[in-house]
Amino acid sequence: MNRVNLPAAILVVLILGVWEAAVRLLDVPLFILPPPSCIVWTALIRAPLIFPHALVTFSEILMGVGLAVITAIPLAVVMFARPALEKAFSPFLVASQAIPVFALAPLLVVWLGYGMASKVFMAWIIIFFPICVSLLEGFKSCDPEFRILFRLMGASFFNTLTLLYWPWALPRFFAGLKVGVGVAGIGAVIGEWVGAQKGLGFFMIQSNARLRVDLVFAAILWLTAMGLALWRLTGILEKIIIKWK
């Protein structure tokens, strides 16, 4: 069993305790700010209602992560192999992070429709950058002495990539992937806010319109749990793959 992060647990309990006490003592109405106990209760009791929406958002996130991984890896390899291409692509990569995703969301809904595609694409925009850049930096961080060794062995670029650069860069790749899965939900939810018929973002907009702030918080709680679960899963995958660390 994993050891509990005690300082973090104490901090969480402290924040939630202050929040709970403040709301109850100040008699804050439920439609303004519900206490944490009420949010947890709502998240559990309303699980049958929230779950289908969470499943949609989770699928969008997973597809966005998958798409980001299968596009970031080849681009990072190409940029590493051809520094001229890195120079060419770098401004676009940076620009993709400089443009606020909120600004793109309505356009993507127009172009890709109200279905999952626009949300997957939103998630992809957010995740792609950290994965691609981390992997590229991982390739570049390879010890020059190992590069010399492979050169003297007469290894081809493909051989050097698969036997040296890729395993060398894996820890950085996973660092980027962890950042990616942590923020992927933002893209999916923003896409759902702008236009969707399902998903936690859609559910939050609907609940907010009916002043059901407890349901909005319950959706946020589900979203957080999904993000943490994905982050943890990525960590487990990292431990399985990078056995030598």
Add this chain to the structure above:
Amino acid sequence: MLQVCSVKKSFKGRTVFSNLDLFVEQGRFHVMIGPSGCGKSTLLDGLTGVFPLDEGSLLWKGKSLEDLRHHAAYMQQKDLLLPWFSLLENALLPARTSGQDMKTAKETAGRLFERLGLKGYESHYARQVSGGMRQRCALVRTLMFNRDLILLDEPLSALDTITRQSLQSLLLLLQTEFKKTILMITHDIEEALSLADEIYLLSTRPMSVSGRYVLTLPKPRSDHDPALTAMKADILKKLEGDLNHEPG
């Protein structure tokens, strides 16, 4: 076998070595000895094509060539074992990258593992074995290059005295049993005297050959041999003299 003729290398206007000549004879153990930081490793890097030489030429069996990349195996100071591969997989890397028949390569590596005392450790990872075993594995990998000339860049410098002595005898095997020609650099005079057939004494920057010693004594050699003691004293004297004349 190899003639290094008047090679020169400078970095940012500072000459590391110039007018440097070496003559490497087939089947012999050559040692280049010089103070730390004089540019010995830079010379091997230049010979293997890590960077181009500014001047001079290389003759390999009478034919001119740019560098020794395809003719020599190079063992650097660090063992450079990849942590994600087992010792056997590390040793097989040269065969794998050059498209050799893997079945034959595995048999060869198996024999070398046995000969160099690594039998039973094939599936171990570098982190699971001692520094001496890692270096022996690096030696197997160097042999798996299947090249006539072996360049060794202070391969034993990071090891303790006992491990070092046992590995020195393994280095001799490269010459006696595997019929390799060796060009090794070291700053350890005793190591040079116990292994070499020929010693090139190198001066400090700009590095050049300041002395040449031919050793005809049979190996293994005794540290107390009067001829070796006299040679050691002479080398030390020259090195000290060279260091005293170092600019700055």
